[in-house]
Amino acid sequence: MNHDDDTNIGGWDGDFHTTHWTEILKAHTQDESRQRAALDVLLRRYWKPVYCYLRRKGYKNEESEDLAQSFFHEVVLGRKLIQKAKSSQGRFRTFLLTALKRYVIDTHRIEKAKKRVPEPGLISFADIEWLNVPERIRSVSPNVLFDYAWASSLLDQVLTEVESACCGTGQTIHWAVFNARILQPIIENADPPSLGTLCLQHGISNESVASNMIITVKRRLQAAMRRHVRDLVASDSDVDQEIRGLAKIFSDSGAGF
Amino acid sequence: MGKKTTFGLSLDKISRLLRLTLGDRSTQDEKPGDQDPGAVLRQFLSRELPLDPVTPDSLPAVLKRPCHELAVMAGKTIGDLLFDPTTDTLVLRALKDYCKALPKHFGTETWQAVATAVYYASIANGLLFHRIKITELSSQRLGEGFEKLQEKPWVTDELKDLFRRAQAACQERESERS
Numbered sequence: 001m002n003h004d005d006d007t008n009i010g011g012w013d014g015d016f017h018t019t020h021w022t023e024i025l026k027a028h029t030q031d032e033s034r035q036r037a038a039l040d041v042l043l044r045r046y047w048k049p050v051y052c053y054l055r056r057k058g059y060k061n062e063e064s065e066d067l068a069q070s071f072f073h074e075v076v077l078g079r080k081l082i083q084k085a086k087s088s089q090g091r092f093r094t095f096l097l098t099a100l101k102r103y104v105i106d107t108h109r110i111e112k113a114k115k116r117v118p119e120p121g122l123i124s125f126a127d128i129e130w131l132n133v134p135e136r137i138r139s140v141s142p143n144v145l146f147d148y149a150w151a152s153s154l155l156d157q158v159l160t161e162v163e164s165a166c167c168g169t170g171q172t173i174h175w176a177v178f179n180a181r182i183l184q185p186i187i188e189n190a191d192p193p194s195l196g197t198l199c200l201q202h203g204i205s206n207e208s209v210a211s212n213m214i215i216t217v218k219r220r221l222q223a224a225m226r227r228h229v230r231d232l233v234a235s236d237s238d239v240d241q242e243i244r245g246l247a248k249i250f251s252d253s254g255a256g257f
Numbered sequence: 258m259g260k261k262t263t264f265g266l267s268l269d270k271i272s273r274l275l276r277l278t279l280g281d282r283s284t285q286d287e288k289p290g291d292q293d294p295g296a297v298l299r300q301f302l303s304r305e306l307p308l309d310p311v312t313p314d315s316l317p318a319v320l321k322r323p324c325h326e327l328a329v330m331a332g333k334t335i336g337d338l339l340f341d342p343t344t345d346t347l348v349l350r351a352l353k354d355y356c357k358a359l360p361k362h363f364g365t366e367t368w369q370a371v372a373t374a375v376y377y378a379s380i381a382n383g384l385l386f387h388r389i390k391i392t393e394l395s396s397q398r399l400g401e402g403f404e405k406l407q408e409k410p411w412v413t414d415e416l417k418d419l420f421r422r423a424q425a426a427c428q429e430r431e432s433e434r435s
Binding site: 048137140144149151155156159182183187191192195208211218224225240243244246247250 | 261262263264265266269270271272273274275276277278279307321325328329331
């Protein structure tokens, strides 16, 4: 994957490669469309974690929405948080969370927030599923909930991207087999179908071929995840550590859950 | 993706999905050298499933079936399976069979030792949490095996505790018979 300055910054679709958006914002500060594109990436990745953190801190829905809007408007955009993060140590999401915590310390901002953000707001909260979130998740610590929402958004993006890539390159059956055998058993707590069953369902010649299909998709998944996480850590060697660290947070926090 | 978002899934499921995206650290294709069995054991216990070989078709036949069966626990580590009371006995059997076959693929003493430890650990889980013996070995023979493994300095404390309790379970079974 080429992480150089990408001239094909599109919208939020399967072809978008998250390049170094800090470089984009620095290098093209006069180009509003590029700034907006980079900001769109950032907002889509982080609005949910920010909102969830605020809800978990006890702010009501409207307060959380307003605070999140004003945070991104004032701090992320206004104070050029991204540029500052480039030179900081550690992960960007940690940096963002620290900035968010500082921002909401002053509770008076709740009242002023509504007045600061231009209409329409930066973020659309139309698809927030807060009420659908199980109570057990909503009751974890704000920090864990922030990470949870971030990880969930990342997984959604990566899974959607890989599914799209498989279907777009003649590997629809590869994806179907991987989804049925590996993903859905995790997501739905369901018994996985046997490889033999999957071979019959999809006209696959033998179980070895089906197994290889699964491995192929898994490797696509790993590559996609590395691509996304790489932008957010200091070096290649930090990628696995970042993912493992998150997995461990959720294992430790969700013991028995 | 059957479900359009992972938001709302349990923490454990998110953890497993994340682990699924980690790079392979394949056991099957590694060239084992003279390694500390403790380090190899810890690495093996932290292996995420599925256990994919680097070259898919290179997987020896004896390892294929257990690998396929273990693949359904994708995202969990081998350590997770061993210490989890809810691990299904079919999965434990697959893990046991995998460990039994592994030394035939890797002929080193280190892998023999590590595979034996995990082999016994999978049996221990069955005894302790399912009250089922997933092996033909006698309770007496198992008890001796558990005892010997507790004496190994490279076996983790958590495994030693598992073996200690399994040994006690074997002694109880032997007592019930007599």
